[in-house]
């Protein structure tokens with residue numbers, strides 16, 4: 011591959027920096043941690059979707075032998091917290107708003123005693139009328155989840171660019187449809203958990219499996235009513251995040267409250283059922299009405315969206331997610347006249363939140379199907395309609411997103427080739443069909459303060475090894491390895507000589523963490539900057555030692571050479587020691603930072619949200635069994651533009667894992683609820699794809715270079731799951747002429763659609 | 771009432787006092803301190819807690835510890851020999867058969883149980899067998915590739931863990947050998 015030739019570390023197939031720990035079972039996850047005197051915490055959860063708490067009696071639980079602390083809202087500052095809207099409490103204050111909400115908690119010597127103590131807590135509830143459907147919740151007279159939130163609307167978006175009325179009038183074909191997604195759970199194989207400790211000096215130390223340490227610190231501190239630095243968050247190995255571990259739930263806060271009351275370390279690990287009830291915040295469910303207008307050649311002329319998004323009982327990140335669903339797709343294709351109305355609505359269900367794709371998969375489920383419908387109506391190959399509309403470098407979306415690098419057209423070409431699209435279309439077999447969809451994603455997103463940046467510190471130790479101090483963390487996706495590659499490449503030292511620190515809010519500078527496909531791009535740029543500055547210090551010292559100008563020096567393989575006189579060399583270790591061990595000596599250490607060239611959207615939601623955009627085209631070939639409704643994916647292809655691929659093993663893994671989650675979303679996943687009560691909160695009833703479910707997959711990465719990225723790289727982590735559900739549905743339509751408009755596309759729904767089609 | 775139980779794990783005997791209903795998973799993790807075996811679903815579906823008992827693959831979240839007395843239990847910690855990775859561990863490392871790593875001990879134990887019984891499974895057989903082990907990160911492609919790499923003898927060398935490399939270097943130092951002689955302890959070759 012071209013990159014591997016240009017670079018000595020970047021672009022190479024590098025094994026994980028934490029690989030030995032993981033393959034030997036010695037990596038330490040939060041559930042593996044033990045502290046002296048550590049207690050086990052368990053949480054009492056609401057059995058009601060909506061109820062007033064009249065009284066809580068904890069006296070019996072407190073008397074149970076082995077119980078060291080029982081806490082309720084009375085042990086908290088009763089201060090609401092939340093990523094965007096402060097609307098949830100660590101422990102319910104006065105009211106519960108969904109089944110699973112945290113009402114009280116205990117810390118005890120062992121799990122059995124803790125469980126027994128939960129049974130001894132007496133809570134008197136007065137049940138209140140509840141509302142479970144977002145559309146119903148918007149009706150006048152519906153029960154209010156939060157007092158003062160009229161019609162349960164948490165947020166409204168109403169944006170029009172250009173004139174859709176005029177644009178529809180100018181359209182040759184108009185399609186109109188309604189689609190509904192499904193709440194999907196992250197189902198990381200490791201549940202959320204924390205070990206909290208409260209020191210005599212008043213400092214909380216929380217070991218947790220969060221993706222976003224500093225946001226966690228901010229929110230935990232706010233909920234506890236203390237200063238940020240009174241809380242230290244240390245990231246344990248994280249057993250999968252996908253957005254679900256971005257600290258929008260109460261687990262670490264409850265652990266901290268228990269630790270404070272017990273004056274002992276407390277471990278609180280969610281059971282699998284708790285994870286479904288109140289742990290990782292599931293994908294925001296959306297009902298989307300869409301109307302699109304096209305010219306005869308397939309060009310998109312107008313789009314009007316109306317989205318009703320289910321917030322659940324509290325907001326978390328759903329406001330930002332709804333914003334993405336409403337506007338992001340307008341950076342994938344060339345749009346001029348668009349209108350979006352979106353409503354984020356409270357219901358008495360688990361709060362929804364960030365899941366890989368962040369609003370994109372639910373929106374594309376609708377938009378990419380509407381475009382497919384238009385293609386069929388116009389008699390145009392769906393691949394050609396994508397090609398006609400695909401954005402190119404220099405495009406500015408109607409909402410102000412500025413596209414720098416973009417190889418979407420190349421991705422479409424690659425998908426076409428990998429799928430043998432033309433040949434297969436020409437020789438179409440009955441009950442077999444092809445479908446495709448495209449997507450755009452960000453590389454980091456400006457929505458926390460006016461900051462979309464990162465910082466990192468690199469120190470060169472006396473033995474020549476570099477340590478990256480970064481608070482971005484590693485959640486399993488391979489960020490640490492990619493960031494080490496970037497540092498090694500910039501410094502000119504071997505990969506084995508770069509280490510990545512454990513993320514720890516006390517030891518590293520502020521970092522936003524893993525979300526928004528931002529680490530390779532945003533954190534990568536900060537690490538590269540720190541490395542360049544550290545290298546400058548190396549060169550300056552080496553120039554004294556080698557008696558040559560810094561400009562005439564180069565660092566390669568851990569040695570500093572005089573260009574053209576390679577025999578004259580010192581090692582980086584020699585340089586580090588020489589700089590340190592002398593009068594007025596100093597270590598080689600440098601901090602770097604980066605802030606993306608994006609802006610906070612204005613009040614009309616206009617503004618470039620990210621420093622770089624990544625693109626993909628995916629296609630599927632499916633076979634539909636018209637007797638059973640079973641859909642078999644025969645082949646899947648994914649072509650991605652993520653700029654320079656830093657680590658092909660990692661990049662392929664991101665796409666493969668995304669496609670698997672996307673196929674799960676399309677075909678089998680989703681929690682079913684009755685009256686706000688989950689009926690399948692376990693892994694035997696909530697099915698995940700397994701190895702035998704995975705189709706043949708081909709993938710490719712576009713030849714692409716992002717000028718603002720580290721060595722040309724941009725984001726990738728979420729791209730692969732954005733379009734998948736629409737791809738499958740489009741392929742099913744091509745195969746048998748029916749479209750299932752609600753996720754997941756189960757055999758029953760396919761059969762029903764086939765029967766209805768047969769009737770008409 | 772707690773009972774005295776002796777468990778043979780990775781060739782070593784462990785004396786523990788446990789309730790008769792103690793699950794093997796918790797005995798391994800909490801009583802013996804071998805935390806490589808993970809808990810993902812607690813109901814025998816995800817495979818994160820996979821270990822072998824007398825060579826048979828079991829979900830330790832469904833197995834009583836007491837029932838494993840007198841049997842040979844193998845966990846992920848027992849795979850590397852003398853600090854050298856098992857070929858499956860090496861393959862997972864080289865082919866990217868893991869991301870977050872939480873399912874990895876279970877995946878590797880499941881693959882080991884398969885290959886110990888059938889060193890030459892077809893790709894289809896591997897897929898069928900490994901479908902009892904869920905992974906939310908990888909989409910399984912690189913797990914399959916890792917297992918097939920071992921089946922097809924593509925794994926050439928097994929890494930000596932860095933700590934064992936350092937250990938070997940320390941032990942080769944003269945002063946260490948001299949010390950060992952003075953104390954008349956067993957050879958540290």
Ligand code: FES
Pocket residue numbers: 808809810811812813814815816817818819820829830831832
């Ligand atoms: S924890 Fe035992 S199978 Fe999932």
Ligand code: FES
Pocket residue numbers: 199249250486867868869870871872873874904905906907908
């Ligand atoms: S590697 Fe994360 S669950 Fe398998």
